[in-house]
Amino acid sequence: MYGWRSVADKISVVVISRNEGRELKRTVENFDDTLPAGSEIIVIDDGSSDGSANHLARRRGRIRLHRVHGYGVARARNFGASQARGDVIVYADAHLRLQPDWWRPMLDLLQNPKVGGVAPAIEGYRGGWIGYGLTFKDAKLEVRWLRRKPRGAVAVPIIPGCCFATRRDVIEATGGWDDRQLQRGNIDNEGCVRFWMLGYDLMITPETIVSHKFRKRSPYHVGWPEFLFNRLRLAFVHFNPERLGKVVGALRGYPGFGEALALLAASDIAERRRSVDARRVRDDDCYFTRFEISW
Numbered sequence: 001m002y003g004w005r006s007v008a009d010k011i012s013v014v015v016i017s018r019n020e021g022r023e024l025k026r027t028v029e030n031f032d033d034t035l036p037a038g039s040e041i042i043v044i045d046d047g048s049s050d051g052s053a054n055h056l057a058r059r060r061g062r063i064r065l066h067r068v069h070g071y072g073v074a075r076a077r078n079f080g081a082s083q084a085r086g087d088v089i090v091y092a093d094a095h096l097r098l099q100p101d102w103w104r105p106m107l108d109l110l111q112n113p114k115v116g117g118v119a120p121a122i123e124g125y126r127g128g129w130i131g132y133g134l135t136f137k138d139a140k141l142e143v144r145w146l147r148r149k150p151r152g153a154v155a156v157p158i159i160p161g162c163c164f165a166t167r168r169d170v171i172e173a174t175g176g177w178d179d180r181q182l183q184r185g186n187i188d189n190e191g192c193v194r195f196w197m198l199g200y201d202l203m204i205t206p207e208t209i210v211s212h213k214f215r216k217r218s219p220y221h222v223g224w225p226e227f228l229f230n231r232l233r234l235a236f237v238h239f240n241p242e243r244l245g246k247v248v249g250a251l252r253g254y255p256g257f258g259e260a261l262a263l264l265a266a267s268d269i270a271e272r273r274r275s276v277d278a279r280r281v282r283d284d285d286c287y288f289t290r291f292e293i294s295w
Contacts, residue, residue, distance in 0.1 A: 011039040011103060012086030016076045017053060017094035018046045023213060024094045025055060028063060034098050042083055043094075044068060044076040073161075073187045074177035081171055089171060093162040095213035097125065105205040106165040109153055116170045116200025117192070119159035120208035121149075133204045134158040136189070139243075139250035139295050141231045143189060155201045157291040161188030163210050174198055178233070180267055184218065186230035193238050199281040224256030229263045236264065237273050239284045246295065 013031050017024045024043070031041050040062045045053035047069040056065040066083060068076060081089050088107060106118040122145075123130045131145030133156030146156060177191050192202055228251055235247040251257060288294070 010086040011035060011088045011090060011107075012081075012084030013039065013041045013090045013092055014077060014080030014084060015041065015043045015092045015094050016046065016073055016080070017043060017048065019048050019050045020052050020094040021050055022052070024052045027092070027094050027096050028056065030096065030098050031092070032063065034100050034102060036103070038062075040064065040085060042066065042080050044071070044080045046071050046076050072179070072181065072183045074181045074191075075179035077187075078176045078179050081168075081176060084168075087168050089166055089168060091161060091164045091166075093212065095215075096163060097211035098163075099209070102208050102210060103165070105153075105208050109203050109205065110165060110167055114199070114201055115203055116174070116195045116198075117159055117164055117166045117202045119162075119164050119202075119204055120210045121204060121206050122160050122162065122212050123209055124214050125211050130209060131160070132156070132206050133202075134160065134189075135291060136293050136295075139246040141186065141189065141234065141247060141251075150204070150206050153203050153205050156204050157196070157202075157287065157293065158189055158192040159202045159204060160212075161191070162212050164188070170195070170200060174200070178237075178272075180272070181230045181233060182226040182263075185227050186234055190230070190234040190237075193234065193284075193287065194276060196287055197238065197276070197280040197282045197284070224254060225259040225263060228254055228256055228260035232260055232264050233267070233269065233272075236269050237276055243284060243288075 015028065028041055028043060043053060043056055043065045045065060045067050053065055056063060068079065071079065077091050088110060102120060109115050109118045121130050121132050129147060132149060133146045134143045135146060135157045137144045143158060174195055177187060181187050181190060195202060231251060235244045
């Protein structure tokens with residue numbers, strides 16, 4: 001493979017933004033201050049109505065702005081990766097704070113061809129608790145942070161998409177993010193399950209800590225049908241019938257469930273399932289056993 005010194009000038013950060021206000025400017029400037037020379041920052045502004053990306057239209061150099069509308073997180077990430085020149089792609093939220101050299105341990109782990117994604121530990125802007133990856137906590141596909149600090153880099157079931165580093169060859173092999181997912185919510189979870197089932201490990205670098213702004217409200221509306229659709233799509237594509245039944249049973253009482261199910265039936269769900277099944281090298285039983293998930 002290659003060492004980080006040979007790819008340090010080939011990092012492409014893809015920042016997805018929509019109505020982020022001043023956070024977008026601060027995050028982009030933070031990346032600009034901490035990335036090595038030769039890196040690039042690609043901002044995908046997905047239909048912001050607050051003018052938060054306007055200042056980037058005048059920027060030159062390694063910061064590039066692309067305006068789209070209604071893409072949603074998964075499709076916007078895929079579009080950003082298609083515009084990137086780097087061998088290493090870092091998908092990032094538009095509300096982060098990073099320390100110098102945050103990227104070095106992540107690139108070290110990506111030298112291993114079996115590693116498909118790496119993320120740092122995550123804390124809130126105000127400090128407090130630190131999360132070292134996530135796991136599914138119940139059949140509703142709710143997740144919880146892993147709070148115990150590992151002694152070193154460790155594989156986890158879900159790494160946070162707010163700062164997710166991967167290689168270009170992994171994106172090509174996995175297809176990137178499922179751009180049939182709607183708007184936001186569950187995008188990272190589906191991607192991590194699929195990457196793992198296709199044979200890649202997902203790692204946390206516990207000594208690298210990135211601060212993330214946790215918001216009580218989304219800066220744009222996401223309805224129940226869209227929210228539930230994403231969870232159901234993950235389960236229908238990746239889980240065996242028994243586990244899928246548990247997810248459906250756990251979600252059926254939510255408002256918008258029927259509409260979400262109708263959206264799923266009208267989608268490419270059967271074709272998607274066959275495509276993933278044909279390429280997987282691990283199944284969901286292996287995933288749940290490996291990470292001691294039981295519900």
